[in-house]
Amino acid sequence: MGRKFTGYWDQTKGRWRAAIGEIGPSGRRRPVVLVGPNGKPLGPNDAAMVRWAIERQRAEIAAAGQPPNEGAVGPPWSLADLFREYRRAAVKARRRARTVADIDFHCRRFLAACGNRLACEIGPEDWFRYERLPGGAKRQTFNVVRAALEWAARPISGREPAQVIDRNPWRGIRPVRNPRPRGDAPEWDQTRAILRTMRAYARSPVSPRGRPRRTRVSRWLRAACFTFGAYTGCRTGETVGLTWKEVDLAAGIVRLDPDRAKTAKRRSLPLGRCARLIRAIASLPERHKTWVFWPSSCKSAREAEHWRWLREDVRPWAATQGRAIPARWQPYDLRRGWATDAIEALGEDRAAAVLGHSPEVLRTIYDRPGDRRARTAGAEVAAFRAGRKVK
Structure with missing residues (x-):
């Protein structure tokens, strides 16, 4: 009875192969390239078509009158x-x-x-x-x-058979360092891992070796939570432990339960452009090596240009207010007072174009009717540009 072969991925050639070809001078089968129904070699994502291609190759070998696998290697082992x-x-x-x-x-x-x-x-x-x-x-x-x-x-003398399988099918495979199973509604593994790490560092005694690691983790956690809070209005304590069940991508809203919110009230926060980022994170491949949590400071040329444009408009107004412009734009700077007033001064449409939000998101996050400075910021900037004295 002939042996059954599954294909193996040839990483050097970039295609699927199977040892079901003609018998070579050494008595072993020569590997052949597996071809799909369209006549093209199978790619790395065509593992489901491997068995179909192997069965078709077996049928062609049987039709040619050649034995399926006679004399290749010894009897099969389980x-x-x-x-x-x-x-x-x-x-x-x-x-x-x-x-x-x-x-x-x-x-x-x-x-x-x-x-x-x-x-x-x-x-x-x-x-x-x-x-x-x-x-x-x-x-x-x-x-x-x-x-x-x-x-x-590997052929070993004294073993029966000397060679159990024709080759190692796992040669060339590189496993992922920390694979995470993903189901239909997976929890946010990244934030839960951060929370567990922070708890472990908080309970462990401080040592010269553990202090830098704790500092790095705490800074990364704070930056990630501040970034998420800047884009959604979420508090830092509400960000840690957030799950996919609380994120409604279709509606673009984060729904927090009363027991999770700081004020013990049910909250609904808009996602804005963060919805595209969350959807991209949710659709990451299962064996992806790099996990992107939230965006850091402006990295693209477009964001840098927007920040330069915003600084040119806000600089004279900030000088009248006696405030300093940050040297580098950070997302969580949007929650500061000068940014709130500047957005009101520039107007919703231009601020939305600069920050990447929609006007609805800006009104939800930054609109504070009771803030006197926010109501009068536009008038102050207009008076400064007109050359009038600002009170």
Whole structure:
């Protein structure tokens, strides 16, 4: 009975391959490129078409009268047999007891998740499927199973068969450092991780080694919360622990429960241009290495140009008020008094164009009818431009 092969991703060539071609001089099958129904080589996201391409290749080989896989390698091993023999080889090589225990633990863990199948059927898609499962220590499991597959793919004299599988299907795969499972309504893992980290640092004693780390985390948390508060009006305490269930992307509103709000009242905050950012974060790939929390200071040329334009208009008015213009624009500066008055002075349309908000969001966040300075800011700027004395 011939062996069954799944394809493997050839990272150097950038395409899927399978060892089901003609038998070469060494007695092993030469890998062939897997082609989809449209006649083009399968790409990295076409793992679902691999089995279809392999079955079509098998049918073509059978129609040509060539045996499916006769004489390529020895009889097939199950995954449990491979892990058991790999553990025995580690014990025979006098590996450390801790290393043998780790091999046993991670092999059992992967076997329980993927099932006891033939070792030759394991492919890259099995690791990608296992990577999305909940649980930790994914990199350790990957390293142990990849070492076992490499041991099975290497010809060893005295082993029956000498070569269990034709090659290591996981060679060239780079696992993600901290993969996070994502469901239909995932919680905001980033903020929850920040909260857990801050609690751990707050409870741990201060040491020369832990003090810089605590400082970095606290500064990053404060900047992220201030940025979110500038764009939505959320308080710092309300930002930490925010979940996706409280964010309504369709309506562009963050709905906070009374027990979460500082004033014990139900709050609805607009998202503005932050809605596009939240939607981009929610649609990040599962194996993305960089997680963007909230935008920092102006990074694009357009934002820098807007800030230069805003400073030219606000500088004379700020000089009359005896206030200093910040050297660098920060999003949370929008919550300060001079920015509120300047927005009222410039007008809603121009302020919305500068800050990237809509006029409705500006009225919701910055409109304070009871503030006398906000009501008279426009008149003061107009009087200053006209050359009249400002009270």
